[in-house]
Amino acid sequence: MRIPIAMAVLLGTAAAALFAGFEIEHRRVFPHELLSKIDMRLSSTVLAPILPTPEIAARYPTQLVSLAVDSGHVPTGIRKQEMRGGGITSFGRDILVLPFDGKVYAASSSADIRVTRIQAPSNHIAEFLALADDPRFADYSFEAEVPRYNDLKYFRSARGHGLLASYTEYDPERLCYTNTLARLDFPAEATSVDEIEADAARWRIVHRTRPCLALKKKYAALEGSMAGGRLAFEAPSTVYMTSGDFHYDGMRSDGPGISQDPQAEYGKVLAIDIETGESRIVSSGHRNAQGLVRTPDGRLFNVEHGPRGGDELNLVRPGANFGWPLESYGTTYSNTRIPGSLSFGRHDHFDPPAFAWVPSVGISGLTVVSGFHPAWDGDLLASSLKDRSLYRIRLADGRPVYSERIEIRRQIRAVHQHVDGRLVLWTDDQDLIFLTAQALSNLDDKIAKYVHSSRLSGPVASRLESVVQQCAQCHSFEPGDNAKAPNLARIFGHRIASTSYDGYSNSLKHKSGRWTRETLSEFLDDPKAFAPGTSMPKQTIRDPETRDALVSFLQHLSMAF
Ligand code: HEC
Structure with a gap:
């Protein structure tokens, strides 16, 4: 790990300032002046790091409540901290x-x-x-x-x-x-x-x-x-x-x-x-x-x-x-x-x-x-x-x-x-x-929470959102609801076809193994190739990045319980 020299110097001086103790500060004898200067540096450097700016969530x-966002840029051209x-x-x-x-x-x-x-x-x-x-x-x-x-x-x-x-x-x-x-x-x-x-x-x-x-x-x-x-x-x-x-x-x-x-x-x-x-x-x-x-x-x-x-x-x-x-x-x-x-x-x-x-x-x-x-x-x-x-x-x-x-x-x-x-x-x-x-709304909220915590980029986040809505036409993401299709709230890590959904195809029912990142990716890429005769239609998932985000989302849901 490379520690920038400036940082090491700052941390060293910070420690020195600590050791010098508050008597010096309190009585304002030398090196009070010096310590205050160090203090000022610390406040502007260590405590106000310049962080990358993530995208604003939707x-x-x-x-x-859920806060829906509409955001836009005011074209001032101002960038510097001191011009804010x-x-x-x-x-x-x-x-x-x-x-x-x-x-x-x-x-x-x-x-x-x-x-x-x-x-x-x-x-x-x-x-x-x-x-x-x-x-x-x-x-x-x-x-x-x-x-x-x-x-x-x-x-x-x-x-x-x-x-x-x-x-x-x-x-x-x-x-x-x-x-x-x-x-x-x-x-x-x-x-x-x-x-x-x-x-x-x-x-x-x-x-x-x-x-x-x-x-x-x-x-x-x-x-x-x-x-x-x-x-x-x-x-x-x-x-x-x-x-x-x-x-x-x-x-x-x-x-x-x-x-x-x-x-x-x-x-x-x-x-x-x-x-x-x-x-x-x-x-x-x-x-x-x-x-x-x-x-x-x-x-x-x-x-x-x-x-x-x-x-x-x-x-x-x-x-x-x-x-x-x-x-x-x-x-x-x-x-x-x-x-x-x-x-x-x-x-x-x-x-x-x-x-x-x-x-x-x-x-x-x-x-x-x-x-x-x-x-x-x-x-x-x-x-x-x-x-x-x-x-x-x-x-x-x-x-x-x-x-x-x-x-x-x-x-x-x-x-x-x-x-x-x-x-x-x-x-x-x-x-x-x-x-x-x-x-x-439960599903939107779940997606938003996941997008927020995983720091997905804006485009992948919005593709994930729409593909999950697509799954939601058949699947529920609420545990226990298996009416139209198996619910997807807790499948990750569980045995294939093991929810209380009663319409499983024989093909999926007889498939052994568990849902992992690999099996899910394979199934989502081509359900029929994974389990010939499955009643799950092939879904349009735009790119591998979105598919991975979807698999991670399913994993995240199961871990959240
Ligand atoms: C048109 C309805 C429909 C859509 C849309 C759909 N599925 Fe399915 N899905 C099913 C059905 C029906 C099954 C049961 C398949 C079987 O028994 O062969 C299933 C099964 C599954 C399973 C296996 C569940 C288990 O209990 O083992 C997973 C995982 C799954 N779907 C994920 C998804 C994902 C992710 C999406 C969205 C990209 C999606 N499905 C979209 C109908 C759908």
Whole structure:
């Protein structure tokens, strides 16, 4: 086995960081600085491997419903990790997407993804990137991340309707940055985004977070992925906005963590009046606060990235303080105590999260399900980047009682429910995934589960699906049902012609042996050659790959019992 040298070096330094122990980290003596740097490297290299992107499945079976998929690509041309982010919302029949490129795209389905004539407000990224060549910033790092668009939200207030956009805005004059909320008003009668044309200057700034943050000398100058910036609207005119700490946490920055500073609008959930621009801090002690949602019963929940371990779901209440960076279920990336924290792996002094993911999953979006399927309605649905899954969280009296993980195998940036009830995912591969609920049909579900777990490629998966449907015209895949033909639920490894089906031909009845990969392949290729006189007609199976997948599926079914 070949271990890449870089990996070995990283693992070695990780071990060193562990041995150095948390006293050094805690007291911030040398080599605290060095350890933190190692930590940063670890977080970006070891913990965020670049994984190949599998195909999106045609359906995702879950505990209660089957999710049918319609997916399509938004043609932004964006590939790089640091150019991701963005948000989605609904207007009229369309899903609107605001990705990194600052264009607004619209889609009512995968077959209809188009760019609109709406341009987002400027975040001054060109001026920001130019700083990399500015001698005043020679010892700053501009590599990591840059200002991003963080969310897009359609609003309808007492006075009108339109879009809200939140983004990290660089201020070229003051050389600092803010989380900015801007609005674009639509003509009162507009019902489709196709009727609207707007350039960047058409947006009005509603609020810029205070203070304007200076570029950091430690690590990256501006860490756009730590912005938060997700929105939840409450009529008539309040928008709630998460505002991340941009790694102003006392580790990747000097000074105390900004999330505990009552004057600073970072590491907070804010309430902003979109008519007056007035803002107030609702809750504090957040880290990289991501998805935010108001439930129909008026609760406000947010999800946020903890450091290693300790992604949180928080019930946001006025005055709540969730403790960051003084307390967290997470650790540094080298598994030591977070420098300056009050405890290790505990959450005793501040408001605890309503739920936490340990280890971290890279939590991202959050929505509440309503009118999707009776079995899911009222549940929260959170999405994740690193774990590439959805989590359906059942609430009882506002408290989570369980979380079902649904693996999608895509880095999901945002999850949203469209006005027509479909759930929509926005992925870091710039795909939109529309999900509708279907009843769990047993056979479809069995095939989907098998396809999902065996990681079959898309074309083979769909050929398998259709050939199994062909078998299902005669055979049942439910144990015990032998009405029209022998049931195929448990034949693998069993004796040939040994189910309770009473119509076996003499030919098959007298065949000795068991069903193995070999005998099944032989039989399926040519039933009459295998057992002359069999009443099983020859089936069209397109190619050996599909036949092998079919045999594996039959094997899988038998093992599943
Ligand atoms: C038109 C109806 C029909 C279709 C379609 C059909 N089969 Fe069959 N199959 C039968 C019958 C009838 C038998 C019993 C044959 C006999 O007794 O000679 C049988 C027997 C079998 C057996 C042997 C079962 C045992 O108990 O030993 C297997 C395995 C099998 N079929 C697999 C398949 C697969 C896989 C497909 C789809 C590719 C398929 N069949 C499609 C009618 C069908």
